[in-house]
Amino acid sequence: MNISQAAQRSGLTAKALRYYESIHLLSPKRAGNGYRDYSERDLETLHFIRRARAVGFTVDEVRSLLVLHHNPSRRSHDAKALVEEKLTHIEAQLRDLREMRGALRRLADSCAGDESPECAILDSLCGGVCDG
Amino acid sequence: MNISQAAQRSGLTAKALRYYESIHLLSPKRAGNGYRDYSERDLETLHFIRRARAVGFTVDEVRSLLVLHHNPSRRSHDAKALVEEKLTHIEAQLRDLREMRGALRRLADSCAGDESPECAILDSLCGGVCDG
DNA sequence: TCTTGACCTTCCCCTTGCGGTAATCTTTAA
DNA sequence: TTAAAGATTACCGCAAGGGGAAGGTCAAGA
Numbered sequence: 468m469n470i471s472q473a474a475q476r477s478g479l480t481a482k483a484l485r486y487y488e489s490i491h492l493l494s495p496k497r498a499g500n501g502y503r504d505y506s507e508r509d510l511e512t513l514h515f516i517r518r519a520r521a522v523g524f525t526v527d528e529v530r531s532l533l534v535l536h537h538n539p540s541r542r543s544h545d546a547k548a549l550v551e552e553k554l555t556h557i558e559a560q561l562r563d564l565r566e567m568r569g570a571l572r573r574l575a576d577s578c579a580g581d582e583s584p585e586c587a588i589l590d591s592l593c594g595g596v597c598d599g
Numbered sequence: 600m601n602i603s604q605a606a607q608r609s610g611l612t613a614k615a616l617r618y619y620e621s622i623h624l625l626s627p628k629r630a631g632n633g634y635r636d637y638s639e640r641d642l643e644t645l646h647f648i649r650r651a652r653a654v655g656f657t658v659d660e661v662r663s664l665l666v667l668h669h670n671p672s673r674r675s676h677d678a679k680a681l682v683e684e685k686l687t688h689i690e691a692q693l694r695d696l697r698e699m700r701g702a703l704r705r706l707a708d709s710c711a712g713d714e715s716p717e718c719a720i721l722d723s724l725c726g727g728v729c730d731g
Numbered sequence: 732t733c734t735t736g737a738c739c740t741t742c743c744c745c746t747t748g749c750g751g752t753a754a755t756c757t758t759t760a761a
Numbered sequence: 762t763t764a765a766a767g768a769t770t771a772c773c774g775c776a777a778g779g780g781g782a783a784g785g786t787c788a789a790g791a
């Protein structure tokens with residue numbers, strides 16, 4: 468099938484499909500006219516990529532997952548390790564974001580938010596040492 | 600003071616300082632030899648930038664904050680609006696990350712993680728329709 | 732047959748926020 | 762004097778594509 472059909476059926480964009488090919492995540496055949504020709508197997512790979520991306524894997528990590536996926540002598544241990552590593556990373560991001568959220572809430576709470584130029588937010592960002 | 604001192608005292612890198620100047624976040628004087636010469640006021644701006652970046656603001660948002668900071672006829676309402684907008688955005692990111700974490704946990708839990716090639720993670724990413 | 736419009740192709744620039752490196756001054760200390 | 766340290770500009774690179782230009786193809790209608 469043509470690229471736009473493959474894009475639609477996979478839930479990705481044609482641009483993304485070309486990108487994935489350019490970095491050798493998959494290599495669809497070419498028709499006689501030079502058009503990409505995606506097989507059902509290619510489509511499965513695209514679905515795999517989309518799902519893996521959706522849970523946070525980078526394309527490089529997706530590449531590793533695809534290698535495991537295509538390797539019949541793989542060990543499920545290796546796939547699980549990739550998932551757990553990603554989990555650890557996401558938990559770190561969650562901690563960072565929660566800290567930012569807390570700081571932002573304190574900033575917002577400290578500020579009247581009115582027509583006055585006096586602003587505890589700007590004062591706080593400046594470290595309390597600025598004159599304006 | 601020279602760039603490396605300003606970097607050290609602000610907790611930023613010299614590279615970042617040059618970048619901030621290149622995008623006109625601040626404009627330190629130049630000494631006769633062409634070296635940047637950071638004033639105490641510049642240093643305050645750098646501290647401001649570092650704190651704002653630390654709570655999640657993009658450099659473009661920092662620019663808006665600096666405009667308010669330097670504008671004596673500002674309204675604290677405007678600063679608070681920027682903080683709340685950022686807060687909304689970060690909460691959306693938190694939701695996304697929590698969803699990813701949930702999905703990854705389910706994937707990890709579903710997988711034995713042993714020496715066998717049978718792997719529920721890879722099956723699930725493939726949508727249950729792949730043969731391998 | 733011609734044309735029009737919808738596809739497809741490759742190619743290159745743009746994004747964020749700097750990091751790394753190179754080539755080239757200037758200053759400073761021995 | 763010379764060597765090291767620190768400064769300057771300039772360019773390339775990252776992730777993961779998006780946007781758009783210039784041009785080839787294909788299917789349908791007049």
